[in-house]
Amino acid sequence: xxxxxxxxxxxxxxxxxxxxxxxxxxxxxxxxxxxxxxxxxxxxxxxxxxxxxxxxxxxxxxxxxxxxxxxxxxxxxxxxxxxxxxxxxxxxxxxxxxxxxxxxxxxxxxxxxxxxxxxxxxxxxxxxxxxxxxxxxxxxxxxxxxxxxxxxxxxxxxxxxxxxxxxxxxxxxxxxxxxxxxxxxxxxxxxxxxxxxxxxxxxxxxxxxxxxxxxxxxxxxxxxxxxxxxxxxxxxxxxxxxxxxxxxxxxxxxxxxxxxxxxxxxxxxxxxxxxxxxxxxxxxxxxxxxxxxxxxxxxxxxxxxxxx
Numbered sequence: 563x564x565x566x567x568x569x570x571x572x573x574x575x576x577x578x579x580x581x582x583x584x585x586x587x588x589x590x591x592x593x594x595x596x597x598x599x600x601x602x603x604x605x606x607x608x609x610x611x612x613x614x615x616x617x618x619x620x621x622x623x624x625x626x627x628x629x630x631x632x633x634x635x636x637x638x639x640x641x642x643x644x645x646x647x648x649x650x651x652x653x654x655x656x657x658x659x660x661x662x663x664x665x666x667x668x669x670x671x672x673x674x675x676x677x678x679x680x681x682x683x684x685x686x687x688x689x690x691x692x693x694x695x696x697x698x699x700x701x702x703x704x705x706x707x708x709x710x711x712x713x714x715x716x717x718x719x720x721x722x723x724x725x726x727x728x729x730x731x732x733x734x735x736x737x738x739x740x741x742x743x744x745x746x747x748x749x750x751x752x753x754x755x756x757x758x759x760x761x762x763x764x765x766x767x768x769x770x771x772x773x774x775x776x777x778x779x780x781x782x783x784x785x786x787x788x789x790x791x792x793x794x795x796x797x798x799x800x801x802x803x804x805x806x807x808x809x810x811x812x813x814x815x816x817x818x819x820x821x822x823x824x825x826x827x828x829x830x831x832x833x834x835x836x837x838x839x840x841x842x843x844x845x846x847x848x849x850x851x852x853x854x855x856x857x858x859x860x861x862x863x864x865x866x867x868x869x870x
Contacts (some may be wrong), residue, residue, distance in 0.1 A: 583790050584771075589672035590789070591665045592657040595734045596624070597687040598679035599776050601799040603785075604657035607675075610791040613655035619643055623661035623740035625706065626728025627748025633704025661740035662766050675772040675788075677781065678734050678838060680852065681831035682824050683859040687801065688729055689713050689720055690866055694802040714808055718820035721827060724749045732830040735759060738766040751830070760833055767834065775835055777855060778842045806870035815867055816860070 584590065592607055594600030608616055619641040625631075631639055643649055643660075649668050656665055656672065665672065679687075692713030700707035712723045721730055728736065731750050739745050739762055744755040751759065767773055772788050774781045786793045832852075839848045 584673055584788055587654075589654045589656070589669050591660070591669055591672040591674045592655075593662055593665070593674065593676040593737055593770075594657065594659050595676070595678060595684070595737050596659065596729050597684050597691060598677055598734075599795070600658075600677070602795050602797065603677060605798060606793045606795050607785075607789065608655055608657060610786075610789065610793050611655055613653075615650055615653050616655045616657070617643075617650060617653040618656075618658045620659040621661060621664045623664070623737065624659040624728065626725065628706055628709065628725070628728075630705045634706065635702040635704070638702045638704075659737075661736070662738045662769075663741045666769070673772075674770045675785070676734075676737075676767070676770050677774050677776050677785075678831070678835045679776040680855045680859075681732070681734065681828035681835055683855055684733065684831075685721075685730060685824055685828055686859055686863055688733075689717055690804065690863060691801045693808055694804050696805070716810065716817075716820070717815050718817055718823055721820065721823035731827045734831040734834055735763045738763045750827070753829075756830060760830060763830070763834060764837075767838075773838055774842055775839050777839070777851065780842075801866065804866050809867050809869050811867060811869055812860070812864040815863065 590607065590611065590613075592600070592604055594604060604618060608618070621643050625642075631642060631644070634642075646668060651668075653669065656669060662674070665674065690713075692710045695707075695710055695713075697707075700710055703710065709725050712726050713720050715723075720726065723730075725748060727750050728747060735751075736745060739759060740747075742759065742762060744759055745751060772785060774784060778784075782793055782795060836848050836852075839846070839851060843851070
């Protein structure tokens with residue numbers, strides 16, 4: 563009898579089996595991690611699903627401790643949702659920089675999707691994308707533009723800026739755990755809480771019906787299969803050419819202190835990415851994949867940062 567009871571309790575505690583395909587009519591949420599092809603994926607999903615009430619934008623998780631939203635021009639401010647009352651209750655597709663805590667609370671029945679990118683590559687892409695933004699491009703962002711301009715500093719200096727930690731410090735984990743008391747909005751995560759936060763992030767990821775990595779060649783096919791619609795990924799939101807005055811060359815970019823900061827600010831995301839990679843790419847050595855991706859990233863960024 564005790565053996566039967568134990569088996570039943572084990573079954574009740576086991577996570578629910580993820581559906582092979584989305585239930586028709588169920589709302590869909592795509593959690594967009596910065597610089598992980600999220601803009602393209604959101605557009606592809608929205609085009610394919612043709613939702614009646616889409617919601618695409620941002621919550622406060624993307625901005626850390628920044629509060630001066632009144633300084634943004636109206637069209638930019640209108641894309642940012644700070645209060646529960648601002649969200650449409652009948653949204654059937656939510657895509658953008660909305661943290662898991664927000665969407666899980668407001669759309670508890672939605673199917674949650676997420677795609678992670680190799681974190682050092684993501685972080686380098688973040689720096690270069692911001693670095694390429696001209697003053698004209700930042701004009702509508704008000705005082706948030708000053709945070710973006712921090713990327714005009716050398717890489718090691720940029721990575722030391724607490725105001726940018728909301729997007730530089732383990733951005734995937736922050737998208738999953740924004741609002742957690744151990745995740746400071748405008749400072750870096752302390753290493754002594756790593757184990758606690760990793761456990762919480764893994765628990766959050768278990769609630770996602772679809773979690774994959776951008777580097778998985780079958781990712782788009784799998785996502786199409788789950789959604790039940792073909793997806794065509796557009797090329798959007800790519801990094802513009804770096805202004806000549808800001809091209810500092812490879813040696814200056816990858817100074818020892820910069821490399822150390824890249825590893826430190828990616829340490830938690832690297833664990834999450836690797837765990838998903840092992841599940842998805844069963845025939846690939848994840849450590850070797852890390853190395854190949856970083857080699858490709860170095861070559862690409864060397865070209866972008868080559869002195870004019």
